[in-house]
Amino acid sequence: MTAAKLEDTPRIERLIAMAERLIVALESDIDELKSGRVAALRTNDPEIQTLTALYGREAQGFDPRLAQSAPPSLRQRFIAITAKFREVLQLHARMIARVKNASEGLVRAIASEVDRMNAPARTYGPRLDSTPKPSGAMVFNKVV
Numbered sequence: 009m010t011a012a013k014l015e016d017t018p019r020i021e022r023l024i025a026m027a028e029r030l031i032v033a034l035e036s037d038i039d040e041l042k043s044g045r046v047a048a049l050r051t052n053d054p055e056i057q058t059l060t061a062l063y064g065r066e067a068q069g070f071d072p073r074l075a076q077s078a079p080p081s082l083r084q085r086f087i088a089i090t091a092k093f094r095e096v097l098q099l100h101a102r103m104i105a106r107v108k109n110a111s112e113g114l115v116r117a118i119a120s121e122v123d124r125m126n127a128p129a130r131t132y133g134p135r136l137d138s139t140p141k142p143s144g145a146m147v148f149n150k151v152v
Contacts, residue, residue, distance in 0.1 A: 016074045020086055023070065026063040027093045030056070034100045041103040 033050040040048045050056055075086050 016078060017082060019066070019070070020075060020078050020082055023063070023066055024086055024089050026059060026066065027089045029059060030063060031089075031093055031096050033059075034096045038096070038100055038103055041107055046107060 033053075033056045036050045040046070040050075051060075075083055078086065
């Protein structure tokens with residue numbers, strides 16, 4: 009093994025370990041979202057948020073050629089965990105979007121109901137408390 013391969017192996021292992029921890033947290037969140045317990049999301053935990061930031065920095069500076077030069081077993085693990093992470097991340101994003109759309113729909117429904125209840129009652133006949141007001145165009149024509 010060359011010196012570059014020895015240096016790359018711990019970095020790839022670190023990325024795999026962080027991705028595995030994030031996958032566990034995301035799967036936990038997905039289960040909580042399915043059961044309707046939004047307050048118990050693990051991704052709101054500061055430790056998971058720190059891990060997410062670390063993973064983002066590591067992944068951003070990662071060169072794909074490092075994975076290609078890694079031993080075959082490590083490369084296979086890295087590819088498998090990356091595919092699993094993407095899959096779980098997409099499912100998590102879909103679940104979050106569903107919850108967001110449902111909560112926004114509830115807020116809109118409540119707001120429209122409040123507006124409807126605060127609106128004055130409309131009847132079929134003319135309103136007795138108001139007198140017809142002349143339009144501005146008629147006033148202008150009288151002056152000329």
